[in-house]
Amino acid sequence: MRAVMSAAGVKLQGDKELIQRIINALKEVYDPEIPVNVYDLGLIYEIRAEKGESGKPRIYIAMTLTAVGCPIAGTVIAYVEEAVREAIPEAEDVTIDLVFDPPWTPERITPEGREQLKAIYGYDVVEQWIKQMKEMEQQEEA
Numbered sequence: 001m002r003a004v005m006s007a008a009g010v011k012l013q014g015d016k017e018l019i020q021r022i023i024n025a026l027k028e029v030y031d032p033e034i035p036v037n038v039y040d041l042g043l044i045y046e047i048r049a050e051k052g053e054s055g056k057p058r059i060y061i062a063m064t065l066t067a068v069g070c071p072i073a074g075t076v077i078a079y080v081e082e083a084v085r086e087a088i089p090e091a092e093d094v095t096i097d098l099v100f101d102p103p104w105t106p107e108r109i110t111p112e113g114r115e116q117l118k119a120i121y122g123y124d125v126v127e128q129w130i131k132q133m134k135e136m137e138q139q140e141e142a
Helices: 016-026 073-087 111-121 125-141
Strands: 011-014 044-051 057-063 093-098
Touching (some): 016 044, 016 057, 016 073
Parallel strands (some): 011 044, 057 093
């Protein structure tokens, strides 16, 4: 089964209908500290939905957090697993793998997530972050 990359930069592999159900479930899980769902925040790196030996779906999700030392890591992972299990009750197995490579940056936020943040903060936080990173690079070069 060939993997494809979504427009959001998520590696997708498996049954398209199941993957869409998983994405819809992930869009219902919000980071407790940032008012954007985990999918549009860019925390999801990979989704696999394959049939297990029993013929039932086996789901694998690789995700990250905005910070390595996030104190609510276990909570967010539990929310993700619960949402996917509710959306795909026939799943034989749901595995959530927490990864930090590559590190998350605001550049992973989807256009929908950027619009949500812009509505809250009044400016494009991703654009501002990119600008600040460029300024820091220029200062280091000077």
